[in-house]
Amino acid sequence: MGTCWSSLPPSNHPTPSPTGTVTPAGTCNSQTTSGSYGTSTTSTTRTTTFNSSTTTSSGSGSGSGSSNNMSSSINSHHDYSIGGQILPTSNLRVYTFAELKASTKNFKPETLLGEGGFGKVYRGWLDGITIAVKKLNSEGYQGLQEWQSEIHFLGRLYHPNLVKLLGYCYEDTELLLVYEYMQKGSLENHLFGRGAVVQPLPWELRLKIAIGAASGLSFLHTSDREIIYRDFKASNILLDGSYNAKISDFGLAKLGPSASQSHLSTTVMGTPGYAAPEYMQTGHLYVKSDVYGFGVVLVEILTGLRAIDLNRPSGYHNLTDWIKPHLQERRKLKKIMDPQLGDKYPIKAALTISKLASKCLAPEPKMRPPMKDVMEILKGTQASTDKTVEVRGQNE
Known part of the structure; x- marks a missing residue:
């Protein structure tokens, strides 16, 4: 597991623990790999773990400055001159798996946008708009960790130069994230x-x-x-x-x-x-x-x-x-x-x-x-x- 970061004010959304049970969001976050999507081709860029060093907090001062100290939490109402803010709570929609399955035509290969360490990303249509649906690779533990991190961070961060997370799905073993659709794909592509x-x-x-x-x-x-x-x-x-x-x-x-x-x-x-x-x-x-x-x-x-x-x-x-x-x-x-x-x-x-x-x-x-x-x-x-x-x- 990674470093807990309870210094983030918890969101209202539950997240699954590594055992599959539901635990309160904001309790712990392990870091792992990530991936993104392009226009119509599958990205081959993968994130890699280089070594297995221990995850701890380290600093130049004494041990009094813990990363779990609530006094050092993010100000959830701060507006920035560069046009962004951190919301007090995430305002994410909870999608059903049936909704997302239908929106992507049962995750049809023709809707595939790309693939990364988390899993595959599909283009979908829901409520009259185009969306990007990222689906967990059920064989990889890393996807669960990224799923949690995306909700804890991107679910509350608002800025015109951050991709907007619209919502998520957690049903049985199915973990998905729903984003705004980015028409031009990645800079890499x-x-x-x-x-x-x-x-x-x-x-x-x-x-x-x-x-x-x-x-x-x-x-x-x-x-x-x-x-x-x-x-x-x-x-x-x-x-x-x-x-x-x-x-x-x-x-x-x-x-x-x-x-x-x-x-x-x-x-x-x-x-x-x-x-x-x-x-x-x-x-x-x-x-x-x-x-x-x-x-x-x-x-x-x-x-x-x-x-x-x-x-x-x-x-x-x-x-x-x-x-x-x-x-x-x-x-x-x-x-x-x-x-x-x-x-x-x-x-x-x-x-x-x-x-x-x-x-x-x-x-x-x-x-x-x-x-x-x-x-x-x-x-x-x-x-x-x-x-x-x-x-x-x-x-x-």
């Missing part, structure tokens, strides 16, 4: 997908998506009790019909350290290529471990290269191992920019963002900028680009 249905993302949309994702992550980090997302990656950034980015899959999310703590010590879980080095090496989880993952995604947006690609030559499999020297200079950056962009991007703005990505990828957490600053830099870059577009020239 748009950056790396192939086929006639996948169109290259123009520069303006890439910047818009980066700003939206940064806004969602900044919201999590600036709550009264910081929330560490822990699995930031391109496949967990979903896009609505207007390419507004929304962060999905909170199966690995954790409450951040208390005031007396510098970090959490926890089982190392995440996705290879995105997880911060200090977390991989020690199990020490910081709020700024998320910033590292954001930096990786920024580089993917710029280059069109995957964080991990075993088809690249030896020494180039892990993107961050070799990309950093290319992020500081204009001429080096031009050589690694996504060829699908052609000449249609502002080189000055691209260089600003590549330098920002480099800061996010700093080896030490304290050297990385907070997500609020990252978001503001991206917004400023967008504003300056709108005024003066400096397109890459042939003679540079």
Whole structure:
């Protein structure tokens, strides 16, 4: 089992215990794997447990700052200037299994949107709207843990850049989650997908998506009790019909350290290529471990290269191992920019963002900028680009 986090005010919804019996929500949360969905193809990105280190709270101070201290709970009525809030209780609909089975035409293969560690995600139609239905893999214990975590976190978090959880179903052994449908699928699919249905993302949309994702992550980090997302990656950034980015899959999310703590010590879980080095090496989880993952995604947006690609030559499999020297200079950056962009991007703005990505990828957490600053830099870059577009020239 994972670390209990009763410092979250309990919701009104029951959740199943590992034995299958119903226990009050908000009592305990074990962390495990997560997955997301794309447009019409199955995602192959999986979250991996790297080791089996013990899950405990750890800090720089004495043991007085427990993560279970009710005085350090999230303020459930706090409104944020960036447009989000944490609701006092989750207002989720409880669906019947029969409803969701009918909405997906008995989970017909043609309605499959994608697959992850939790199970499969299907497109459904219910009450006149399109929904996304995530169905637990009954053979995997990990799904139950993600199901609980999604309800405890996403059920009460509201922000325009977080995917909206509409409700859930728990009947016998059936565990399902119901989300708003994201028409454009995942950022991963748009950056790396192939086929006639996948169109290259123009520069303006890439910047818009980066700003939206940064806004969602900044919201999590600036709550009264910081929330560490822990699995930031391109496949967990979903896009609505207007390419507004929304962060999905909170199966690995954790409450951040208390005031007396510098970090959490926890089982190392995440996705290879995105997880911060200090977390991989020690199990020490910081709020700024998320910033590292954001930096990786920024580089993917710029280059069109995957964080991990075993088809690249030896020494180039892990993107961050070799990309950093290319992020500081204009001429080096031009050589690694996504060829699908052609000449249609502002080189000055691209260089600003590549330098920002480099800061996010700093080896030490304290050297990385907070997500609020990252978001503001991206917004400023967008504003300056709108005024003066400096397109890459042939003679540079």
